[in-house]
Amino acid sequence: MANPSVNVYLDKQEYGKDRVRLLKVHRDTKVHRVDDLTIRCLLSGASFTTSYTEASNKAVVATDSIKNTCYVLAKSSKVVDTLELFAAELANHFLNTYAWVEGAHVTIIRHRWARMIIDGKPHTHSFWRDGDETRQTDIFVKRGSNGRRSIELKSAIAGLLVLKTTGSSFEDFVRDEYTTLPEAKDRILSTCVDANWEFNVPSVATENLQATLGQIPFNQIYDSVRDVTCKTFAEDESASVQATLYKMAALSIQNWKWLERVSYALPNRHFFAVDLSYFRGTKNLQEHADVYQPLSDPSGLITATVARSVGARL
Numbered sequence: 274m275a276n277p278s279v280n281v282y283l284d285k286q287e288y289g290k291d292r293v294r295l296l297k298v299h300r301d302t303k304v305h306r307v308d309d310l311t312i313r314c315l316l317s318g319a320s321f322t323t324s325y326t327e328a329s330n331k332a333v334v335a336t337d338s339i340k341n342t343c344y345v346l347a348k349s350s351k352v353v354d355t356l357e358l359f360a361a362e363l364a365n366h367f368l369n370t371y372a373w374v375e376g377a378h379v380t381i382i383r384h385r386w387a388r389m390i391i392d393g394k395p396h397t398h399s400f401w402r403d404g405d406e407t408r409q410t411d412i413f414v415k416r417g418s419n420g421r422r423s424i425e426l427k428s429a430i431a432g433l434l435v436l437k438t439t440g441s442s443f444e445d446f447v448r449d450e451y452t453t454l455p456e457a458k459d460r461i462l463s464t465c466v467d468a469n470w471e472f473n474v475p476s477v478a479t480e481n482l483q484a485t486l487g488q489i490p491f492n493q494i495y496d497s498v499r500d501v502t503c504k505t506f507a508e509d510e511s512a513s514v515q516a517t518l519y520k521m522a523a524l525s526i527q528n529w530k531w532l533e534r535v536s537y538a539l540p541n542r543h544f545f546a547v548d549l550s551y552f553r554g555t556k557n558l559q560e561h562a563d564v565y566q567p568l569s570d571p572s573g574l575i576t577a578t579v580a581r582s583v584g585a586r587l
């Protein structure tokens with residue numbers, strides 16, 4: 274049982290918004306740049322004591338407003354690309370705007386996007402994240418009759434994270450009473466590519482297994498599927514994830530006689546332009562968009578397998 278005669282006091286406090294996700298796209302030149310940030314913004318001061326001890330919200334700047342401020346300042350700021358300066362601008366803003374705020378504690382994490390190199394050249398508006406990508410394979414060798422072996426062999430790329438800042442639209446989809454998504458002529462497209470390709474390996478005599486597999490240029494095929502994935506992602510004027518996926522898969526089958534089937538699972542990681550019109554009519558929708566909110570959940574998920582047609586074997 275709590276003993277009410279024991280005195281307590283509020284020793285420390287800090288509050289605000291954590292995990293504010295924000296993408297700023299710099300389109301001032303043809304070579305786009307991106308700042309993908311996760312921001313924590315915490316306020317403190319004696320004036321907030323009563324919000325804890327007396328249930329008074331009189332001094333409380335809603336954490337929702339703190340989040341909005343991150344987006345509003347990201348829109349107007351000239352220093353989003355310099356983490357320290359942007360963090361200082363944000364922190365100082367809270368001290369300047371609310372006289373009773375004594376401390377503003379801002380932490381920013383910048384997520385790395387490396388510019389894609391396509392055909393040896395840095396791409397103007399496509400990026401990828403180095404780090405979590407893996408190459409995988411899965412082989413199932415079965416004992417057949419007459420000392421033969423049958424082989425099911427697949428290889429894969431998993432976790433290839435990519436993002437493009439233009440060259441992607443999504444229009445002309447079903448509009449009904451459940452639809453709130455506006456048509457997009459030019460949107461951010463980002464996905465984490467999982468791709469796998471199934472090899473056509475004839476059943477072989479046991480002693481020939483290694484030699485038969487040795488004829489297949491696995492490393493070249495891997496490099497090629499990866500290149501096709503990145504190049505198609507970067508260069509396609511995408512009408513949808515579905516349409517871009519199909520092009521990627523079809524190209525790899527057309528490039529390599531060894532490939533029977535190519536599958537992709539592409540989550541559509543949504544980046545919504547933040548509506549800033551509540552703030553002095555700031556324009557950030559459609560052609561004015563450069564500050565986006567990346568959504569961690571939910572994402573779309575677009576999957577398909579493209580197979581070589583019978584009779585079309587090279």
Ligand SMILES: O=c1[nH]c(=O)c2[nH]c(=O)[nH]c2[nH]1
Nearest residue numbers: 443454512513514515541573
């Ligand atoms: O490329 C897309 N395909 C969809 O099926 C879809 N659905 C959606 O809401 N956005 C998108 N984008």
